[in-house]
Amino acid sequence: MQVYVVQPGTTIRMTAEYGVRSEKYRNCMRDMTPWTCRLKYQRRQMTTPFFMGRALSGEPEVRDVLECLFLDASAGEMTFDEFCREFGYDTDSRRAYDAWEACRRTRRRLRNLLGDDYDLIRARIEGR
Helix, strand or coil: CEEEEEECCEEEEEEEEECCCCHHHCCCCCCEEEEEEEEEECCEEEEEEEEEECCCCCCCCHHHHHHHHHHHHHHHCCCHHHHHHHHCCCCCCHHHHHHHHHHHHHHHHHHHHHHHHHHHHHHHHCCC
């Protein structure tokens, strides 16, 4: 189990298990090392897939997983049109809509995990 210290007495714990159970990632992430990460904060938890380039060894770090989740969450704060412009998608693309929805779900799940400390932890992770 890894620990990220938010502030003295407040931590986020994470366990990482090699592999991902979902088949939906098999083709698009086949050149990546798959992990299933379980984050725990206060009495809440969130499980998420996480992928690392093959050149990286060892388990993912808590901070790296959180940084990726916050990046996805920030994309979920955009309108669909903004999302498409930012990432080069056509607004008439079902794939773009699904990606945007996935970012919105990540944002909701991360907010549920971190509760009132979402903005504080985000600022720490983003170095603000």
